Amino acid sequence: MVYHMPRTDLALEAHRVRAGAGRLEGVEVREGDRSGFHISTVEVRSPAASEELCKPIGIYHTVTLEPVLRREEAAFSSAVGLISGLIGDLLPKNDRFSALVVGLGNRAITPDAVGPKTAESVLATRHLRDQDASMFSAFRPVCVLSPGVLGTTGIEAARLVKAVTADLRPDVVIAVDALACSESERLCRTIQISDTGISPGSGVGNHREALDRDSLGIPVIVVGVPTVMDVSAISDAESMKGLFVTSRDIDTTVSDFSKLTGYAINLALQPELSIPDLDLLLS
């Protein structure tokens, strides 16, 4: 018997489909609250569990950001701190690593623009060290790349990232992408942070090549924002092909989550900076 697995890039949702409220062998799920936000952590530990969930082995945090969306006071800075901490835990443990931040997706398609828009909020610092080693020596070297999409560049994003990685030799890649989810509770309200890279078919734009430790030789942290839900989750009519469900204020959602994600990445990479510093440096 074949179970239908709806299209979702969230490990949490895949686990809910397979295990319901129960448990799955080889998967550990933890629920918790931190700084006023709910975090669900799914750890996929065995090849069998990975195959069952269609998700690579690794750790997946899903943070619910309702307080930010309700624009509660200080929610933005709390969320930046929390996400930045979750990313930081996945970064290399030495102090001298360099990073490449990759904004995946199509800037011209609103729900797919989270990656490129986040990239605009990430401080590139690699060239600063080259310019004045003493002044900027506190900064970790960071490069930022938005590789575009196959349809407009003719180059698979993963291939472009590989070429750049081979040339610049960063110690870690942080990739940001728009995701698809299967449950409206998570749509435009959550962020998933994982250490598993991007696998073929994930993301709103459906990448065809992997972007992970196997393909690049270095760790690939992925920060993803579910901005669309496939209508097949709610209807399987033929005329629904090419349609999706999204939030009424998708433009604001993409803008808010991109700033939030960008700031969190900056603080994870440059722990000596503060949010007001970033406000100054990025405006």
Add this chain to the structure above:
Amino acid sequence: MVYHMPRTDLALEAHRVRAGAGRLEGVEVREGDRSGFHISTVEVRSPAASEELCKPIGIYHTVTLEPVLRREEAAFSSAVGLISGLIGDLLPKNDRFSALVVGLGNRAITPDAVGPKTAESVLATRHLRDQDASMFSAFRPVCVLSPGVLGTTGIEAARLVKAVTADLRPDVVIAVDALACSESERLCRTIQISDTGISPGSGVGNHREALDRDSLGIPVIVVGVPTVMDVSAISDAESMKGLFVTSRDIDTTVSDFSKLTGYAINLALQPELSIPDLDLLLS
């Protein structure tokens, strides 16, 4: 017994819900093909039918634009010609009328931006006649206004249009707006042209005041593009509130339909111009 009427701004869909494949007293429906496009025309003739359909008395053309979306050769110019003819039939019959074109909706929300974006493609000519009567005397005087939305201006769009209409005294208003539909067959694929004005609650942004002959004292032609479908059409879950269904390439759809609508309005108002003229004048 109360029938549930799903949210739709298309008279054609309202009629389908109420009458199915049958007929409704006081409504005439005509189907036809012209220039390779299918046109459904619904004429609401009696107060009873108007109440039954929740649509003002008047004529509603719905044109299916599949050939344009498939980017068939010459489909754009055919569609511009067809829509421009349908608009032209609703315009005043004398040669000397002046027009106010109104782009309704929120420029910053992609599926609601059809109105303001169309306005960018409409030639304003009123001031040209004032500048050089002989050279531009062939142009009908046209003004173009994008009144914005209540949330960002503090002014109801209808009220702003009324104030401007009272001052400029145009002979006709052509309002352009994004619409909601209830069937995926029409989503991001059709244009509705009507002579009935905008009624409260219609449009993606849910206007609260009417913009019609009663409120303005002059005819109000409305060109509407269904860019969203309420998810209540397919699911009534609580968590679906604030979500909608739209097409995967909504950014392109809005851009294409806005240009198409703007060009059609220009040719209806200035019949001596051609599409290549507009390409030159509007770039």
Add this chain to the structure above:
Amino acid sequence: MVYHMPRTDLALEAHRVRAGAGRLEGVEVREGDRSGFHISTVEVRSPAASEELCKPIGIYHTVTLEPVLRREEAAFSSAVGLISGLIGDLLPKNDRFSALVVGLGNRAITPDAVGPKTAESVLATRHLRDQDASMFSAFRPVCVLSPGVLGTTGIEAARLVKAVTADLRPDVVIAVDALACSESERLCRTIQISDTGISPGSGVGNHREALDRDSLGIPVIVVGVPTVMDVSAISDAESMKGLFVTSRDIDTTVSDFSKLTGYAINLALQPELSIPDLDLLLS
């Protein structure tokens, strides 16, 4: 003998051309520093001085914003506080006035976009009071309008503002516009605040009708940012027609000054709000 007066919208520069380091009968000039910023105030008091300077009778503050441009810490909030105070001094003295904020200029031309972009950062509140009087009763009623430019709307901006003012009856208009200056020291570095309205020929877009107390019947405060300098200030070659001097980072300048101006207007109109409140409400 006729002195050539270079094109400038800054009273300070006009005074420098006419009076040099000296004094002009009917004009008072004060220089001072506040919150780390330099303020030059020119008060034009007599009809003769007004004619000599080609500037209406009234008060003109020019604030130099170098510390903001150097991105000094806290410079943004200091500047917002200072500008907001200067605007506040020109507002009606009673507590119950309502305001119309007008963003003049062309959104599609970068150096002319200061007005419309500032308008995007101003909170519209008039409709909130109508919606829930108790909750929002602390807010002064504010409307926001970007009337566009004659070339794309066919309506003189001043005429549109007049029609709206006649309808809504605000107690004061605050107009924001891009200005032309004649000296590079002030280009993209200063803000002028005046209580004199906009006169024909001023602004980057060269308005043809006045927007002032005479034409509207209520006070018109103008906040202007010099974003271009006429090349005639430095060269009178024929081939220089249609060219202007601007700063290399004009896009950033327009974006920064628009946010600064919008925030200052908000704090002047709603003194109970803070910058962090605005960050939340406007994002």
Add this chain to the structure above:
Amino acid sequence: MVYHMPRTDLALEAHRVRAGAGRLEGVEVREGDRSGFHISTVEVRSPAASEELCKPIGIYHTVTLEPVLRREEAAFSSAVGLISGLIGDLLPKNDRFSALVVGLGNRAITPDAVGPKTAESVLATRHLRDQDASMFSAFRPVCVLSPGVLGTTGIEAARLVKAVTADLRPDVVIAVDALACSESERLCRTIQISDTGISPGSGVGNHREALDRDSLGIPVIVVGVPTVMDVSAISDAESMKGLFVTSRDIDTTVSDFSKLTGYAINLALQPELSIPDLDLLLS
């Protein structure tokens, strides 16, 4: 004695400064008219002439596009045909070459955005052949890359292009960039096409590494649009630092020239396509 050479990326202007109306040893200048446009061709032939003009050895066409700017009928298609022919003459002579089109400059700075904006109008076809060899076999394989600028990516554009070129092994690079000129007659009115690559210090953004046959191992054709003029050409005041002269309608200029350049590159690379084909494929 040292002559001052004003900052210009146009070989034509450099030659005028050095040779006036006379001749320079090792340089050939040809003037001519084609399809209603004036073309000046400068051929730099000797190392001595190259040093004298601060321009690499090679051919430089400067086309004056006044008829396009005056929006004369058919001027756009004539100009596309002409520029496409000039580019075509510099392309490899075999039928099976592949190309990488590179849009240099900063998308967020209007006068520097010609490169990235042109890239948006270039058809990427490399992946189409991989997808369906039979259907798209008529297309030459083309990739399109906008590498961004050092300040926001941390990666020198030339280095990114080198890494991609090493990986994809195209036969030719076509780079598009905004240029600086020294004479207002050419500002925002001309296009320069050369076979010399980009040298350090050229372009509006001042690249620091070369992008040419020496660095990439393949021919590098450059299409450049002069969008700014250094004010040092007209004034050497200290306060003029960081300022430049540009046209009043720079936003329109950049948009028009980018479309023109993109279309010309497409027709040079895919001679079987027409302008209406491109209108369909690129919208």
